Amino acid sequence: MYQKTEAIVLKTVDFSETSTVLTMFSRDFGKIRALAKGGRRLKGPFESALDLMSHVSISYIPKRGEALDLLTESKLIRRFRLNRENFGGMYAGFYLIELLNEMTVEQEPTPDLFHLAVETLSQFIDAKPIMPALMRFEWRALEITGNFPSLDFCVFCGEKIGNSSPRIEFGHWDGGVICPKCRFGTRQISVITPALRNAICQLVTPNQNAENDETQEAAAIDNSQMGPMRALLNRYVSHLVGKRPAMFNYFSKMK
Numbered sequence: 001m002y003q004k005t006e007a008i009v010l011k012t013v014d015f016s017e018t019s020t021v022l023t024m025f026s027r028d029f030g031k032i033r034a035l036a037k038g039g040r041r042l043k044g045p046f047e048s049a050l051d052l053m054s055h056v057s058i059s060y061i062p063k064r065g066e067a068l069d070l071l072t073e074s075k076l077i078r079r080f081r082l083n084r085e086n087f088g089g090m091y092a093g094f095y096l097i098e099l100l101n102e103m104t105v106e107q108e109p110t111p112d113l114f115h116l117a118v119e120t121l122s123q124f125i126d127a128k129p130i131m132p133a134l135m136r137f138e139w140r141a142l143e144i145t146g147n148f149p150s151l152d153f154c155v156f157c158g159e160k161i162g163n164s165s166p167r168i169e170f171g172h173w174d175g176g177v178i179c180p181k182c183r184f185g186t187r188q189i190s191v192i193t194p195a196l197r198n199a200i201c202q203l204v205t206p207n208q209n210a211e212n213d214e215t216q217e218a219a220a221i222d223n224s225q226m227g228p229m230r231a232l233l234n235r236y237v238s239h240l241v242g243k244r245p246a247m248f249n250y251f252s253k254m255k
């Protein structure tokens with residue numbers, strides 16, 4: 001009855017004096033909500049491996065219906081250490097797990113998203129350029145979960161929208177670009193440029209020339225597109241998850 005997998009800790013809520021309820025995103029079983037009996041004790045079966053953002057290997061007993069799964073073992077693979085020198089990475093990490101919590105569901109495995117999350121958190125820990133890595137994660141996560149916007153073809157009529165126009169309408173509710181013929185009456189529109197659209201495509205498309213695993217490459221964005229891309233993502237992601245993620249307030253302070 002035991003299941004074994006790897007997971008990232010998304011949320012912890014104290015349940016009693018000794019126990020914790022954890023929300024985790026697992027590699028093989030999607031999101032898991034599990035009770036860790038004794039999870040608040042310093043010494044126990046969980047080796048203090050239940051901190052937010054920790055990458056852990058776990059054993060648990062799945063329960064039926066609304067009942068919480070029961071976590072039986074948790075071993076730390078990598079912990080995100082809070083570091084005064086790396087506030088940017090810390091905020092980005094908190095946002096990443098917030099997004100994972102919003103975008104994943106129980107019983108629905110998305111191992112690609114799990115590997116992407118682990119890889120991106122490692123980049124935050126190593127303090128590689130944070131914002132490009134974060135935005136690459138966001139676009140790829142949208143892609144993996146089937147929420148990537150239509151960037152080349154009008155969401156209404158399917159007409160290709162080329163680079164000839166300097167302004168392209170992007171509908172947040174409608175999930176992508178909208179041609180001039182179809183834009184009447186549409187709401188929640190951002191205007192994007194062909195340069196921004198190219199920057200997004202470059203970020204999500206693996207470099208065909210790279211011999212190495214694409215994970216080794218640091219994400220790169222043209223400096224002039226950083227601000228417009230952040231603004232577009234803030235609005236698009238807010239629409240998607242139905243609220244403005246708390247961490248957006250910190251991004252304006254990050255360089």
Ligand SMILES: [Zn+2]
Pocket residue numbers: 154155156157158159178179180181182
């Ligand atoms: Zn159209």
